[in-house]
Amino acid sequence: MFTLSGNAWWILAIVLALGIEAFTLNLCAIWFAVGGVGGLIAATLDAAPTTQWIVFIVVSAVFLVLARPMAKKMLGTKQTATNADRILGEQAVVTQPISNASAQGEIKIMGQYWTARSADGSEIPEGAMVRVREIVGVKAIVEPLTEGKEG
Numbered sequence: 001m002f003t004l005s006g007n008a009w010w011i012l013a014i015v016l017a018l019g020i021e022a023f024t025l026n027l028c029a030i031w032f033a034v035g036g037v038g039g040l041i042a043a044t045l046d047a048a049p050t051t052q053w054i055v056f057i058v059v060s061a062v063f064l065v066l067a068r069p070m071a072k073k074m075l076g077t078k079q080t081a082t083n084a085d086r087i088l089g090e091q092a093v094v095t096q097p098i099s100n101a102s103a104q105g106e107i108k109i110m111g112q113y114w115t116a117r118s119a120d121g122s123e124i125p126e127g128a129m130v131r132v133r134e135i136v137g138v139k140a141i142v143e144p145l146t147e148g149k150e151g
């Protein structure tokens with residue numbers, strides 16, 4: 001039967017962790033590859049298997065705690081506002097009566113037509129002025145403008 005030495009197991013673990021990291025690109029397995037290098041060094045120095053595992057766990061944990069925040073900061077994507085974000089808080093006119101119960105309603109805002117739903121479930125008539133509170137999927141969630149809410 002085929003058996004692997006301690007060093008071969010650690011090399012296999014490193015390759016596996018690097019493969020997972022290359023496949024996901026989410027910084028989820030690189031820490032274990034570095035820990036595997038620590039375990040490989042311990043195995044090369046003829047440390048007991050328990051010691052090898054302890055080295056692996058400690059090195060992985062230390063590398064995770066110290067390097068992950070920096071790596072996430074450097075590699076993190078910056079959220080870019082989309083055109084849809086521009087309508088949040090803006091006023092719009094109701095072009096089709098809004099009724100959550102019958103799943104209908106439309107507003108016109110910044111020259112674009114949006115499917116709309118009422119934030120509080122109330123019906124809003126055509127021609128009414130509303131303010132966009134949030135976007136859920138492709139629907140604008142709106143609230144009617146009243147004298148107290150306009151400014």
